[in-house]
Amino acid sequence: MIRPTTNDRLRLIRDKVEARQRLSLEDGLFLYEPATPLNEVGELANLVRERINGNHGYYNINTHLNPTNICVYRCTFCAFRSDLRDPKGYAMSDQQILERGREAVENGCTEMHIVGGLHHQRGYDWYVHLVRILHEAYPKLHLKAWTGVEINWFEFLSKKSVREILEDLIDAGLGSMPGGGAEIFHPEVRHKICEHKADAGKWFEIHRTAHQLGLKTNCTMLYGHIENAYHRIDHLLRLRELQDETGGFQTFIPLAFHPENTGLAHLKKPSALLDLRTMAISRLMLDNVPHIKAYWIMLGIGTAQAALGYGADDLDGTVRHELIYHDAGATTPEVLSVDEIRRLITAAGREPVERDTLYRRVQRDADRPREWSVGEPLLV
Ligand code: SF4
Numbered sequence: 001m002i003r004p005t006t007n008d009r010l011r012l013i014r015d016k017v018e019a020r021q022r023l024s025l026e027d028g029l030f031l032y033e034p035a036t037p038l039n040e041v042g043e044l045a046n047l048v049r050e051r052i053n054g055n056h057g058y059y060n061i062n063t064h065l066n067p068t069n070i071c072v073y074r075c076t077f078c079a080f081r082s083d084l085r086d087p088k089g090y091a092m093s094d095q096q097i098l099e100r101g102r103e104a105v106e107n108g109c110t111e112m113h114i115v116g117g118l119h120h121q122r123g124y125d126w127y128v129h130l131v132r133i134l135h136e137a138y139p140k141l142h143l144k145a146w147t148g149v150e151i152n153w154f155e156f157l158s159k160k161s162v163r164e165i166l167e168d169l170i171d172a173g174l175g176s177m178p179g180g181g182a183e184i185f186h187p188e189v190r191h192k193i194c195e196h197k198a199d200a201g202k203w204f205e206i207h208r209t210a211h212q213l214g215l216k217t218n219c220t221m222l223y224g225h226i227e228n229a230y231h232r233i234d235h236l237l238r239l240r241e242l243q244d245e246t247g248g249f250q251t252f253i254p255l256a257f258h259p260e261n262t263g264l265a266h267l268k269k270p271s272a273l274l275d276l277r278t279m280a281i282s283r284l285m286l287d288n289v290p291h292i293k294a295y296w297i298m299l300g301i302g303t304a305q306a307a308l309g310y311g312a313d314d315l316d317g318t319v320r321h322e323l324i325y326h327d328a329g330a331t332t333p334e335v336l337s338v339d340e341i342r343r344l345i346t347a348a349g350r351e352p353v354e355r356d357t358l359y360r361r362v363q364r365d366a367d368r369p370r371e372w373s374v375g376e377p378l379l380v
Helices: 006-018 025-032 038-053 094-106 124-137 148-158 162-172 187-193 200-212 229-246 272-285 301-307 338-347
Strands: 056-060 062-065 111-114 142-145 217-223 249-256 314-317 351-354 360-365 368-377
Touching: 006 025, 006 038, 025 229, 025 272, 038 272, 056 338, 062 094, 094 111, 094 124, 111 124, 124 142, 124 148, 124 162, 148 162, 148 200, 162 200, 200 217, 200 229, 217 229, 217 272, 229 249, 229 272, 249 272, 272 301, 301 338, 314 338, 338 351, 351 360
Parallel strands: 056 314, 056 351, 062 111, 111 142, 217 249
Antiparallel strands: 360 368
């Protein structure tokens, strides 16, 4: 029997993509093979990207809040966490949290991204309370808060169901959920890098429940450590399956592993080539997720900019106060100005579009740039 060549297999995949047919596990593995030309994988991803999002290059004006870095868990890839009595450990006061809200609003932010550690001594009420005080003080600021791993911790603390917890948080002002805590779902890897935290089944239960309650959520994959191509494609297929069921994921964010100061410091950072290949394959496999984000903090600005031609349609935001990846050695700036992020998108040949968390166009008054309003959803 004559074995199909790389070109034959690529042609079959191209036919599928052009016919809007779904790619299989085997297709995904083939696209990860080093012999499969990266530029061709990128070209296919770009086709899907432009079909869904046109020439838009999205960004938002956002800030991060990590209320505590003290964490009961010890994920091997994490450089952010601290022990309870470590001098590096902190837990923010209400006043400090509200000050961050004030700063965000004064800088025109539309979103606050809130994630942190699972503090040994803070009760469930503290986590709900801080959403509530922020929302009461700054009701227009969208609060995208708590990963599936944190919601699972709240189950332990409160003895409530996932649904009850999410209802409490929505009542307090939660606007949506970030996609963290997904790491790599496959147990072969998950047991080695974060054995104690929510497993894949729990992570999906939480996101499914959030979607059923009308919350939009994001989803992520931490790659470039001990996983292989099979684990990555398996991860993407699991996400695609839930998205078929609920349609609640807005954005997929492939997160490039940063080894510095982690339990995996002996590993090398993933290469820009793996970053771009993973971005493109994510766009191709997740045919039902509207947005793919090139998170510039982790990728570096140059790779994130290039990723806008490899399937990504979003650079994330201006990002004030990012700690998690800078603790792990990210050398990117701590914040980008709006002019800078727009320049990066334009230089990549895309049209910069400011969006809010729910991907609606943000309109600003040129004379009062801190004031903003939103229009209709932006999908083309
Ligand atoms: S990744 Fe999150 S859960 Fe794991 S140790 Fe770090 S802060 Fe804790």
